[in-house]
Amino acid sequence: MSLSSSGRAVRIHEIAMLGAFALFLATVEYVIPKPVPFMRIGLANLPVMIGLTFLTTREYALLAFLKVFGQGIIHGTLFSYVFLFSLGGSAASVVMMLIAYRLAGRHVTFVGIAVIGAFASNMAQLFLARVFLFGEGAWLIAPPFLITGLITAVVLGLFTQQFVLSSRWLAAKQEGVRRD
Amino acid sequence: MTDRRNIPLIAGLCMLPALVFQFDLLPLLLQLGLLIIIRLLQGGRIRVKTNLMMIVTITAVNLLQAHGQVLYEIAGFEITLGALRIGLVRSLKLIALIYLSQFMISQRPAFPGRLGNLLSLQFSYYEGFLNSGLKVNPKQFIQRLDELLFQLEEHRGDPGDRFQAAGSVGWIPAAAAAAAFWVICATAPLL
Numbered sequence: 001m002s003l004s005s006s007g008r009a010v011r012i013h014e015i016a017m018l019g020a021f022a023l024f025l026a027t028v029e030y031v032i033p034k035p036v037p038f039m040r041i042g043l044a045n046l047p048v049m050i051g052l053t054f055l056t057t058r059e060y061a062l063l064a065f066l067k068v069f070g071q072g073i074i075h076g077t078l079f080s081y082v083f084l085f086s087l088g089g090s091a092a093s094v095v096m097m098l099i100a101y102r103l104a105g106r107h108v109t110f111v112g113i114a115v116i117g118a119f120a121s122n123m124a125q126l127f128l129a130r131v132f133l134f135g136e137g138a139w140l141i142a143p144p145f146l147i148t149g150l151i152t153a154v155v156l157g158l159f160t161q162q163f164v165l166s167s168r169w170l171a172a173k174q175e176g177v178r179r180d
Numbered sequence: 181m182t183d184r185r186n187i188p189l190i191a192g193l194c195m196l197p198a199l200v201f202q203f204d205l206l207p208l209l210l211q212l213g214l215l216i217i218i219r220l221l222q223g224g225r226i227r228v229k230t231n232l233m234m235i236v237t238i239t240a241v242n243l244l245q246a247h248g249q250v251l252y253e254i255a256g257f258e259i260t261l262g263a264l265r266i267g268l269v270r271s272l273k274l275i276a277l278i279y280l281s282q283f284m285i286s287q288r289p290a291f292p293g294r295l296g297n298l299l300s301l302q303f304s305y306y307e308g309f310l311n312s313g314l315k316v317n318p319k320q321f322i323q324r325l326d327e328l329l330f331q332l333e334e335h336r337g338d339p340g341d342r343f344q345a346a347g348s349v350g351w352i353p354a355a356a357a358a359a360a361f362w363v364i365c366a367t368a369p370l371l
Contacts (some may be wrong), residue, residue, distance in 0.1 A: 004246055014297060017332060020305030050337075066302050068208040073299075074306075076282030079192060083281070133270050137241040163322050 006164040012059040014173065016060055018047040019066030026071045042118060044071065047116075048094065049110055049160045050103045050170060053145045054177045081132050085125050093117035093126035110164060114157030115150060184348070185287040191285030191354035194308045198365040200274055205265060208272050214360055215279035220284055222349070235271040242267030257276040287349065 025043040044067055051063045067069055069091045072078035077086070097117040100108055108116075130138035164170060205270055216226055220266050248262025312328050 011213055012298065013301065013333070015306045016301040017329070019302040020309055021329075023302070023306045023307035026364055062298075066298065070299065070302055070306070072281075073288075076285055079196060079281040079284050080277035081279060133238055133274065134241045135245055135266070137244040141241060141245060160232050161323070167326050167329075169333075171328045 002008040007064055010176075011059065015051075015055070015066065018051050018063055019070055021047040022063075023070045026095075027074065035117035038163070040149075042156055043113075045093070045114070045117060045156060046163070048090075048155075049075065049097065049113060050163065050167075051163060052097060052113070053170065054173045057098065060094070060098060064090055066111075068175055075161030081128075086126050088124040088128050093121035096120035101162050106174075110160040111154055114153040114160060114168070118149045118153035119146070120144055183290045186289045187351055187354045188349050189284045189288050190291040191349075191358045192280055194358040195280060195361040199273065199280060202273070202335070202365060202368070203269055205269055208269060208276065208363050210364045211275040211361060212279070214357065214364070215276055215283065218283055219279050220287045222283070224242055224282065231275050234275060235268070238271035238274065239264065239267030241268060242270065305332055323333075325371050 022044040023108050025046060029043045048060075048064060048067060051060050055063060068083075068087050071086060072083045075082075077083050094117070094167070096119075097113050100116045102118075110159050126138055126142055126145065133142065149157065199208075199211055202211060217224060243259055243263045245263055246258050246260045247266065248260045250258045251261050251264065252259045290296065309328070309332070312331075
């Protein structure tokens with residue numbers, strides 16, 4: 001797909017906006033009290049899943065980078081292990097969600113895509129936790145970590161499905177992509 | 181990299197190896213103490229409860245792998261000195277790294293090039309989201325979100341960085357903090 005320079009500028013704004021939306025949701029998640037410090041809901045993945053529907057692979061990778069890097073800056077974790085966890089988890093989930101959507105988009109709902117992404121992200125983070133924090137004990141926290149990840153992914157997937165079906169903004173973006 | 185906003189970033193990069201390669205508990209505690217002082221001087225908050233939960237969780241998981249001298253035995257479960265030490269070092273290092281990272285980006289460092297511009301644009305929109313007063317009301321959330329996305333798109337602001345950074349840090353205090361960090365590291369064997 002080749003875009004005109006004005007089309008490219010519009011697309012850059014859309015990516016930046018989705019990246020900002022991810023930061024906003026990450027901030028919302030940051031202030032939600034959680035029973036354990038490492039539990040995450042993954043709200044910031046909503047714009048990433050929305051991006052699946054109209055961004056190219058390259059643009060999608062850029063959005064994922066903006067999400068991770070922006071979160072690192074906003075939360076001040078850019079130069080800590082936490083950033084590594086975020087980067088590893090996001091990279092794994094983004095790759096798996098992209099593959100699932102491109103290969104079986106019509107046959108998989110966003111609930112399925114969210115579950116695939118969450119599982120990939122959690123496995124990557126468990127591996128990093130084993131290396132940097134918990135040692136072999138990391139596998140002991142794997143069951144509750146994966147189960148909570150599964151539950152939050154289902155909820156997020158349902159919400160994304162609803163958003164994709166009813167959003168006029170997203171419909172306009174998809175229409176713009178078809179015209180280009 | 182002569183931008184004043186990048187001073188904490190440069191100082192932090194100098195401090196980073198002294199922290200990452202610190203495996204002794206007492207020097208690590210001193211380094212963490214120094215970072216907490218810096219954070220407070222910059223007007224930041226210290227989340228005591230969150231930090232304590234991190235220490236307890238990480239240490240508890242590490243205790244599951246017995247290592248070294250047995251200190252106590254509770255209902256057949258051995259608490260070992262080696263595992264306790266490893267757990268404390270790992271958790272304290274994680275907390276220290278978070279504070280160091282917060283110091284490094286406390287003045288919103290200026291990232292160069294197209295990527296820097298894109299990040300500025302992202303933060304400009306982020307500010308739009310923050311100022312929107314969007315409420316997480318499940319009933320009309322999608323509709324409101326939709327309206328907000330249209331609204332933000334209409335008002336594509338200038339991509340200038342409008343974030344309020346923490347208190348300014350000069351070269352001298354930044355260099356002093358980095359030097360103190362390395363002094364703690366160098367004197368670790370004496371502590």
